[in-house]
Each structure stands twice: as structure tokens, then as C-alpha cells.
Amino acid sequence: MHKKGKTVSFADPPVITGHAGVAGKKEGEGPLSEDFDAVFADTTMGQQSFELAESAMLRDAILRALSAAGKSPSDVDFILSGDLLDQCMGSAFAIKDLDIPAIGLYGACSTMALSLGVGAMLIDAGAKCCVAGTSSHFCSSERQFRFPLEYGGQRPPSAQWTVTGAGSAVLESKGEGxxxxxxxxxxxxxxxxxxxxxxxxxxxxxxxxxxxxxxxxxxxxxxxxxxxxxxxxxxxxxxxxxxxxxxxxxxxxxxxxxxxxxxxxxxxxxxxxxxxxxxxxxxxxxxxxxxxxxxxxxxxxxxxxxxxxxxxxxxxxxxxxxxxxxxxxxxxx
Amino acid sequence: MHKKGKTVSFADPPVITGHAGVAGKKEGEGPLSEDFDAVFADTTMGQQSFELAESAMLRDAILRALSAAGKSPSDVDFILSGDLLDQCMGSAFAIKDLDIPAIGLYGACSTMALSLGVGAMLIDAGAKCCVAGTSSHFCSSERQFRFPLEYGGQRPPSAQWTVTGAGSAVLESKGEGxxxxxxxxxxxxxxxxxxxxxxxxxxxxxxxxxxxxxxxxxxxxxxxxxxxxxxxxxxxxxxxxxxxxxxxxxxxxxxxxxxxxxxxxxxxxxxxxxxxxxxxxxxxxxxxxxxxxxxxxxxxxxxxxxxxxxxxxxxxxxxxxxxxxxxxxxxxx
Structure with a gap:
């Protein structure tokens, strides 16, 4: 890596060879509807909790990104992921059966750039393939940070709506993208x-x-x-x-x-x-x-x-x- | 990096040029008493909460490790740290005033090896100086994961006692250590x-x-x-x-x-x-x-x-x- 100030640049820039962004029902009704790789109408995704639904969604984004890159989990050197839930439960359960060395990250809502950034530096260091990802879910976040949905709490005008969605990108040193x-x-x-x-x-x-x-x-x-x-x-x-x-x-x-x-x-x-x-x-x-x-x-x-x-x-x-x-x-x- | 199976080895191994391990009163009464770089008799460390006490302890370990390496925070390319608290609050408050680019990690109790491992790979990628660290605190962990201390819950024989302690290491590409x-x-x-x-x-x-x-x-x-x-x-x-x-x-x-x-x-x-x-x-x-x-x-x-x-x-x-x-x-x- 070449570092100037606090910015790292790459002589041989890592490539995003596959990626996928998936989202929930409300997001699927918004302006970016057509671009998502999948929209899940059921916010529980058939799981028994909102938290496991978030994991299922992130897992889906990871597998779609791998598929787009023509890779399988066994090709991946490191997976980098984190989320908003206590102890990054969303990521842990998303990736626990993928059998990939796991670098858990915590960057709150900054995690997509953090996972991409650290992943890119590891590719620059010689890793062949990294997966970067993150997720959030409106219902699991409300329970975590504010009030469970059943409480029906009111939201101030400055409040934001936690996106039910996940993103994942596959990084390699060479390729198209x-x-x-x-x-x-x-x-x-x-x-x-x-x-x-x-x-x-x-x-x-x-x-x-x-x-x-x-x-x-x-x-x-x-x-x-x-x-x-x-x-x-x-x-x-x-x-x-x-x-x-x-x-x-x-x-x-x-x-x-x-x-x-x-x-x-x-x-x-x-x-x-x-x-x-x-x-x-x-x-x-x-x-x-x-x-x-x-x-x-x-x-x-x-x-x-x-x-x-x-x-x-x-x-x-x-x-x-x-x-x-x-x-x-x-x-x- | 050279990778065989899932293990990365380094032709030019990163060096731990400074390190510090600090601990609380109970740990200071144990067999490793003499080796800790500091033992804090006051488990609140003069802070208003156990959580902020944990941050103060980690900050102390980081500054001691930097001092041992003859480095100041401005010499550091990346600090890698995480802890057990929700949203890694221990690390966030420990490092928020150090003015160092921050890579938040989540690895539960595995964090010291995760921060050292990712830090070593970033040194191998060309970073000049990284700090790896982590912390835990008995009182903040009990509140987080089990019962607040005031509850006086009983512990099964298989239960472990969360260590009040923090560790930090400075990594560089060259040096003694x-x-x-x-x-x-x-x-x-x-x-x-x-x-x-x-x-x-x-x-x-x-x-x-x-x-x-x-x-x-x-x-x-x-x-x-x-x-x-x-x-x-x-x-x-x-x-x-x-x-x-x-x-x-x-x-x-x-x-x-x-x-x-x-x-x-x-x-x-x-x-x-x-x-x-x-x-x-x-x-x-x-x-x-x-x-x-x-x-x-x-x-x-x-x-x-x-x-x-x-x-x-x-x-x-x-x-x-x-x-x-x-x-x-x-x-x-």
C-alpha cells in the first residue's frame, strides 16, 4: 500500500468481481426497487426472529455476490462482516455455516466501507479472495436500540428508518469489475x-x-x-x-x-x-x-x-x- | 503474505515493539500479579460507570504500549480493537480522543488474537505502525451478559469470571521484539x-x-x-x-x-x-x-x-x- 496522510492507495487496485444488494418490502417499494438483486416481501424471511431474518438476508447477499463472481465459499480467504446487533449476531449467524475464516468487524453503519476497505488492504497484502458484507433490519434494530415494535413508540422528525437490507461484495486482485x-x-x-x-x-x-x-x-x-x-x-x-x-x-x-x-x-x-x-x-x-x-x-x-x-x-x-x-x-x- | 491452507505466514515477520497488560484488583491478587504493567485497585478507575472504567483501562494499556515502543498516537497508521460490550463501547470510548484511524473489530474473547492477526497482515501490506488491543471488565460484562451485580445471581461451577483487564501491542515492520x-x-x-x-x-x-x-x-x-x-x-x-x-x-x-x-x-x-x-x-x-x-x-x-x-x-x-x-x-x- 501507498499511504499519503491517512489515505491508502493501491498500485494494483483490488477489483469487485461480484456484488449483491438485497432489501426488504418497504425498500422494495422505494425508488431503487428495480436495482436490488432480491426484495423480500416477508420481513421474517421464514425465520423465528427478526434477528435470524437479518442473518438469512445477509447470507443471501453473500451467496449472490459469490455466485456473481463465479466463486464458492471454499475459494474465499477471509470474510469481513459486522452489523448493528449486540455482539454482531447478524453476521455471526449469517456466516457460521459458510466455513470461511471470519474477521468480525464493528463500525456501526460505516461497516460496508470498513469491510470493503480492510478487505481491499488484505487483497493488496496478497489474499486472493475476500468477501465484504454487512446488514441491518428495521425490526431487530428497533428492539435493540429503541423500543420493540409492539410498544408503538413515536419517532421524532430527525429519526431515521433503519433499512432492512444487506450488501456484499467479492474482492479479488484481478478480474473484471x-x-x-x-x-x-x-x-x-x-x-x-x-x-x-x-x-x-x-x-x-x-x-x-x-x-x-x-x-x-x-x-x-x-x-x-x-x-x-x-x-x-x-x-x-x-x-x-x-x-x-x-x-x-x-x-x-x-x-x-x-x-x-x-x-x-x-x-x-x-x-x-x-x-x-x-x-x-x-x-x-x-x-x-x-x-x-x-x-x-x-x-x-x-x-x-x-x-x-x-x-x-x-x-x-x-x-x-x-x-x-x-x-x-x-x-x- | 504466504498462505498455506488457512494459515498466513510472513517472509518478513512483523515485530511487537511495545506492549502492556493491565488488570484490576482481583487479577492483581492472582499468580501473575508481578507481571502486569499496572494493577488498578479501584475497579471504577474514577469513572462514572463500569463501562467507562473499562475504556479508561484499555486507553491506559494502549498508551503504555505506545510509550514502551517509543511511539506517539500520531505515529500510528491504524488502531485495531474491540471488546465484549454492546456496540464495542469499551473500545470506542478508549480510543475516541487518540485521533488514530480506527478499525473496530468484533471477535468476542478472541479479539486479542484477531487484532494482532489483522494488524500483522496490515503491517505486511505496508502499514508502518499498528496498535492492537482489547479489554474486558467483570462488572460491565455481568451487567451486559448475565445479571447486574446488585442482583447477586448465583454462578454454576462451569461459569468463568470475566477478567478486568486490557492488553495492547504495537506492531511495526522492523525493530526489537x-x-x-x-x-x-x-x-x-x-x-x-x-x-x-x-x-x-x-x-x-x-x-x-x-x-x-x-x-x-x-x-x-x-x-x-x-x-x-x-x-x-x-x-x-x-x-x-x-x-x-x-x-x-x-x-x-x-x-x-x-x-x-x-x-x-x-x-x-x-x-x-x-x-x-x-x-x-x-x-x-x-x-x-x-x-x-x-x-x-x-x-x-x-x-x-x-x-x-x-x-x-x-x-x-x-x-x-x-x-x-x-x-x-x-x-x-
Whole structure:
């Protein structure tokens, strides 16, 4: 790897040789409906709990990505995955029968960029094939972080709707596909946000920092990318991101930027308040819509920045702040 | 990296240039007392919660390891860390002000080997300096996984005592210190154990598999190592490990093996049932006692296998099994 500042670039960029983004019923009714590789009308996926449904969905995305790459689990050196559930249960049960050496990650909603980023560095180090993935599920997340659905809790306008979805990508050193030019592992950034109903505000400072640092390290500007895509800032976080970039560094993002959390739902008609969130938001949108657009030539260079709020319910109840982190991946065809 | 089977070996082995293992009061009263770099008599470490105390302890171990390596946080390319708390809160708060690009990991009690293993592969890929770490805390873990201390729940004989401790190691490509010869990322192994009071049984099958596979990949036997050290199987898990190794592959481990969970406490007098557990068990023992013994020449080649039970309280309450994972690192002076 070649590292400048905090940004790693590759002389021989790893290739995404297969990918799949899958989603639930509500996501399948949104604007990206046609691009998902599968839409599951039954949010339990025939499982006995929402948590196991999330695992089944992630497993499906992994197997579809492997199939697209023409690989089987036994070809894979490492699988890198994590999710929002306590002890990353979603990933553990998704991959436990695949018989692949497992690197468990925790990056909250930033996990799709973290798994891609670490996977790309391992390919650069000589691994032949890595699988990167992540998932989230509205129902398991509500139980985990807020209230069980049966409680019928009300949601503030800044709240985001955790995406029921999963994304997975197969990385190899050679082959046909979108290449990973650079990776930026983010630094935890804490502006003291304590409102568990406003993830956008907790994540925006980390997103701003990662985007700024990566642009500076690589001597690029927003205009050098066909799109800068954040994982799940939603409407509130996106507005804050634009303000921070403008205020701190005079960088204008509007017009160069899209947020997966605002792309995946119709914010006017789908009752999702500030938009989508969760690891599965950036994961499913990147691994379906965005990578397909890149393969079709509609986008040639994309900076994907997945953002995570390191929110633990225990920590929030104890009155602590919610630190944010954002990892960036430069994708190119 | 050179990979044979599932085991990665390095032509130019990364070096542990600094390390520190710190622990709490009870651990400081045990047999390894003298080797810890710090023993904290106050289990709250002056913090307002046990969870923040765990973070403070991990931060202390990281700063001590950096100091021992003659490094400051700004020299570090990546910090790799995780813990047992929901959403890895222990690590997030430990490192959030250190200003280092953060790779969050989740490997349950196997995290010390996972952070060392992935860190070593990133050094091999060209990173100059990585910090690997992990922590656990008896009081935060009891609240997380079992009952808050105030409840005064009774513990079965197979239960282990979560170690209040943290370990951290600094990895570089060159320098003086113990070298990481090989890394084996484990595969999740599930024998259907559902007893949350018997972590040793959940982890032993994964430990057996990792040790067997690594020995086979590297064409070595237990006698080729001065010690095979597991992270925290405790008395029950160790017995099961010996039985599995003997039954499935005819490998005798007794006499070649020690378990950090049985080394850190006096099992007869310290009322810890089957011994110690938690990420901080393998973490603190490796990064103090074992690495010191290696530097002193008392041990020259050690296979460190940290074992994790991928136990989520939600999952256990839903009646699911507890899958295990074990990651291995071959250390040599």
C-alpha cells in the first residue's frame, strides 16, 4: 500500500468481481426497487426472529455476490462482516455455516466501507479472495436500540428508518469489475451529540472530516468524482455535512453528493422521517444501485463514505455522547 | 503474505515493539500479579460507570504500549480493537480522543488474537505502525451478559469470571521484539451449545479446530512450541479441548498447553469457578506475562490462540446456539 496522510492507495487496485444488494418490502417499494438483486416481501424471511431474518438476508447477499463472481465459499480467504446487533449476531449467524475464516468487524453503519476497505488492504497484502458484507433490519434494530415494535413508540422528525437490507461484495486482485483505488480508514469524531433520535447529527462531523481529509490527501476536489455518496446521513445529517464542509474548509458539496439514506426511500410518501439508516442502507445501495451504475458506465468515479454512529444503548442511557466514524472508499471503473 | 491452507505466514515477520497488560484488583491478587504493567485497585478507575472504567483501562494499556515502543498516537497508521460490550463501547470510548484511524473489530474473547492477526497482515501490506488491543471488565460484562451485580445471581461451577483487564501491542515492520511468524484467522464453529453459563464448552471446538488446522498447515506438532496458550477456555473448556484433540486427531495437548483463564487466578482460593474469561483475559496475560517471558528468553516459540464465544444475550434468550471462533498467532523470538 501507498499511504499519503491517512489515505491508502493501491498500485494494483483490488477489483469487485461480484456484488449483491438485497432489501426488504418497504425498500422494495422505494425508488431503487428495480436495482436490488432480491426484495423480500416477508420481513421474517421464514425465520423465528427478526434477528435470524437479518442473518438469512445477509447470507443471501453473500451467496449472490459469490455466485456473481463465479466463486464458492471454499475459494474465499477471509470474510469481513459486522452489523448493528449486540455482539454482531447478524453476521455471526449469517456466516457460521459458510466455513470461511471470519474477521468480525464493528463500525456501526460505516461497516460496508470498513469491510470493503480492510478487505481491499488484505487483497493488496496478497489474499486472493475476500468477501465484504454487512446488514441491518428495521425490526431487530428497533428492539435493540429503541423500543420493540409492539410498544408503538413515536419517532421524532430527525429519526431515521433503519433499512432492512444487506450488501456484499467479492474482492479479488484481478478480474473484471469496479476497482478500489483508495481506502481511508476514518478517525472517531465526537461533537458531543447525545440525542439517540438524531443519528445524522452524530455522524455528520465524522463524514465531513473523512471527506475533507481524503480530498486533501489525494489532491482532489468534489468535482473530480462523478458522485460522493454517503451511507446514511439522511436529510438532517446531509444538511449538517454541507454546513460543516462549507464552514470549516470552504468546500461546496451540494450538487456533487448523494446520500443512500435519501435515495432508498421516497421521503415524501414513505413515512421514514429523515430517511434511511443502518449498515444495510449503504450496504444494499452500494452493492446494487451504485455498482450497477458504475458497471453500466453511468458513473465512472465514486467516493463512497459510509458513516457510523457508535451508539450503544447502555452508553446513551448513561448520558454519554455518541461518537461518529466514517470510512471512505474510492471506486473507479 | 504466504498462505498455506488457512494459515498466513510472513517472509518478513512483523515485530511487537511495545506492549502492556493491565488488570484490576482481583487479577492483581492472582499468580501473575508481578507481571502486569499496572494493577488498578479501584475497579471504577474514577469513572462514572463500569463501562467507562473499562475504556479508561484499555486507553491506559494502549498508551503504555505506545510509550514502551517509543511511539506517539500520531505515529500510528491504524488502531485495531474491540471488546465484549454492546456496540464495542469499551473500545470506542478508549480510543475516541487518540485521533488514530480506527478499525473496530468484533471477535468476542478472541479479539486479542484477531487484532494482532489483522494488524500483522496490515503491517505486511505496508502499514508502518499498528496498535492492537482489547479489554474486558467483570462488572460491565455481568451487567451486559448475565445479571447486574446488585442482583447477586448465583454462578454454576462451569461459569468463568470475566477478567478486568486490557492488553495492547504495537506492531511495526522492523525493530526489537517478539515477531509474529504466522496468523490463522479462525472459522466459526458451532457444536450447538446453548448454556450461557458454560463458555468453555462453546469455545473448545473452535480452539481445537484452529490449533489442528494451524499445526497441519505449518507441518508442526505441539512439541514444536514451547507453549500453546489459549485465551480463556478455563478448566471446563481446557478439558474439552484435550478430549477433542485426542478424539478427532490423536493429538495430545496436555503438557504443551496453558490457558490464560487458568493462569490469571488461583482457582482454589479466588472463587472464580472454572477460571477467567473475557477479551481482557488473553489480552492482559499475553501483553504482560507471556511477551515478557519471551523477551527474557524463557519462551522462544508460542502459539497464542484466543477463543471467543459469539454469545449475544438476545440470541441466547431466543434459544439459539452459541457459536465459537478461535484465532491463532505464532509468536517467536
Amino acid at each position: 469496479v476497482r478500489i483505488r483508495a481506502v481511508h480508514i476514518g478517525t472517531i469524531t465526537d461533537y458531543g451529540i447525545t440525542d439517540a433520535g438524531n443519528m445524522g447529527a452524530a455522524m455528520a462531523p465524522a463524514a465531513a472530516r473523512t471527506i475533507h481529509d481524503l480530498l486533501e490527501d489525494s489532491a482532489t476536489t468534489p468535482a473530480d468524482y462523478d458522485q460522493i455518496v454517503t451511507g446514511d446521513l439522511g436529510a438532517v445529517g446531509t444538511k449538517l455535512l454541507y454546513q460543516l464542509m462549507e464552514r470549516d474548509w470552504g468546500i461546496q458539496l451540494a450538487g456533487h453528493h448523494k446520500d443512500c439514506g435519501m435515495m432508498i426511500y421516497d421521503l415524501k410518501s414513505q413515512d421514514v422521517n429523515a430517511g434511511g439508516s443502518g449498515c444495510g442502507c449503504g450496504g444494499s445501495v452500494l452493492c446494487s444501485h451504485i455498482l450497477k451504475k458504475m458497471e453500466q458506465g453511468a458513473l465512472r468515479k465514486v467516493l463512497f463514505v459510509a458513516t457510523g454512529a457508535l451508539m450503544s444503548p447502555t452508553s446513551t442511557k448513561q448520558g454519554n455522547s455518541i461518537p461518529g466514524v466514517a470510512h471512505g472508499v474510492v471506486l473507479e471503473v | 517478539v515477531r509474529i511468524r504466522a496468523v490463522h484467522i479462525g472459522t466459526i464453529t458451532d457444536y450447538g451449545i446453548t448454556d450461557a453459563g458454560n463458555m468453555g464448552a462453546a469455545m473448545a471446538p473452535a480452539a481445537a479446530r484452529t490449533i489442528h488446522d494451524l499445526l497441519e498447515d505449518s507441518a508442526t506438532t505441539p512439541a514444536d512450541y514451547d507453549q500453546i496458550v489459549t485465551g480463556d477456555l478455563g478448566a471446563v473448556g481446557t478439558k474439552l479441548l484435550y478430549q477433542l484433540m485426542e478424539r478427532d486427531w490423536g493429538i495430545q495437548l496436555a503438557g504443551h498447553h496453558k490457558d490464560c483463564g487458568m493462569m490469571i487466578y488461583d482457582l482454589k482460593s479466588q472463587d472464580v469457578n472454572a477460571g477467567g474469561s473475557g477479551c481482557g483475559c488473553g489480552g492482559s496475560v499475553l501483553c504482560s506475562h507471556i511477551l515478557k517471558k519471551m523477551e527474557q528468553g524463557a519462551l522462544r516459540k508460542v502459539l497464542f490462540v484466543a477463543t471467543g464465544a459469539l454469545m449475544s444475550p438476545t440470541s441466547t434468550k431466543q434459544g439459539n446456539s452459541i457459536p465459537g471462533v478461535a484465532h491463532g498467532v505464532v509468536l517467536e523470538v
